[in-house]
Amino acid sequence: MEPLKxxxxxxSAGHLLDIGxxxxxxxxxxxxxxxxxxARITGIDTDIRAIEQANQQYSDDGNIHFLVMDxxxxxxxxxxxxxxxxxxxxxxxxxxxxxxxxxxxxLKPDGLxxxxxxxxxxxxxxxxxxxxxxxxxxxxxxxxxxxxRHNYKKQEILDLIETLNVTIIDTIEYxxxxxxxxxxQEMTIVAHACDNHVARTIHLPNHEHFKRRGEEFKARxxxxxxxxxxxxxxxxxxx
Numbered sequence: 001m002e003p004l005k006x007x008x009x010x011x012s013a014g015h016l017l018d019i020g021x022x023x024x025x026x027x028x029x030x031x032x033x034x035x036x037x038x039a040r041i042t043g044i045d046t047d048i049r050a051i052e053q054a055n056q057q058y059s060d061d062g063n064i065h066f067l068v069m070d071x072x073x074x075x076x077x078x079x080x081x082x083x084x085x086x087x088x089x090x091x092x093x094x095x096x097x098x099x100x101x102x103x104x105x106x107l108k109p110d111g112l113x114x115x116x117x118x119x120x121x122x123x124x125x126x127x128x129x130x131x132x133x134x135x136x137x138x139x140x141x142x143x144x145x146x147x148x149r150h151n152y153k154k155q156e157i158l159d160l161i162e163t164l165n166v167t168i169i170d171t172i173e174y175x176x177x178x179x180x181x182x183x184x185q186e187m188t189i190v191a192h193a194c195d196n197h198v199a200r201t202i203h204l205p206n207h208e209h210f211k212r213r214g215e216e217f218k219a220r221x222x223x224x225x226x227x228x229x230x231x232x233x234x235x236x237x238x239x
Contacts, residue, residue: 003172004033004233011112013038014082019071019103020089021045024054026116027064030085039082044069071099079108087116088231091138091149096160104165104238113166113236118229120151126181126227129220133194134229136213140197143204154232166236174231181225190226191218 013034018027021043031038043066045051054066069075072095084107086100093099107113120131131151141148152160161168198214201207 001029001033001172001174001233003174004029007170007172007235008033009035011035012082013041014111015039015080016041016083016085017076017081017103017106018043019084019086019099020092021054021066022047022050024058024064024066026085026087027058029087030114034083038063040064042067042081044071044074046070072102074102074106076106078105079111080106081111082108083112083114085114085116087114088118090115090117090157090160091151092147094147097163100160100164107238109238111238113238115157115161115234115236116231117157118151118231119154119157120229121153123229124227125220125224127175127229129217129224129226130229132217132220133190133226136194136210136217137197139213140201140210143201143206143210151229157232157234161234161236164236165239167239168234168236170235172233172235174233176228178227181227183225187221187226191221194218194221 011034013030016030016038018024018030018041021027022045024043027041027043030041041064043051043054043064045066046068048068051066051068058064058066071093084103086103090096103113123131135150138148138150194214194217198210201210204210
């Protein structure tokens with residue numbers, strides 16, 4: 001993510017908290033963007049298996065570690081972190097206001113908050129396929145009792161951040177560079193993943209509804225291909 005690197009390459013990450021880290025997939029992007037030094041990186045998530053995988057993956061670096069923790073009840077004192085990052089996690093949080101208030105609480109004064117979230121509006125047809133795939137997955141999760149929202153609109157994300165005790169210092173819209181929107185191997189993988197999600201609803205009364213949506217999505221996939229939705233990166237500093 002070169003635009004992010006351009007903004008952060010002269011800055012140290014210091015002690016960094018990665019909220020909703022999953023298996024730590026966003027950490028290489030962070031390490032590449034910030035100046036090549038950091039005091040410590042702590043990743044948190046409620047997914048126990050993902051945290052176990054992340055700890056194994058980064059076991060060679062003693063300054064990177066992962067904890068099972070709920071963002072709405074962070075077990076850190078005020079002003080603990082120099083940098084707080086939240087990447088593609090907002091649509092998984094039970095209570096956004098509580099979660100983000102906690103994130104700001106543990107950030108040091110003048111510390112940096114980085115929010116990266118893909119949004120649903122103003123997308124190309126190929127990007128809209130990524131949004132529709134995600135919304136189908138989210139609706140299936142929700143039908144099965146798993147918290148998973150649709151992607152937010154761009155302005156909804158900005159409006160939410162405006163309610164926090166932070167100042168927005170820059171925003172970036174990032175589109176994945178990709179020339180072949182109809183790569184056969186990738187489209188086969190996505191179509192198979194769609195079928196797997198629909199199969200999870202086999203015992204639900206609205207299985208036929210999800211099956212129909214899956215077929216409609218795969219038809220769109222064949223027509224337009226797929227490209228990751230635009231991500232909004234918002235860089236803030238704490239008041």
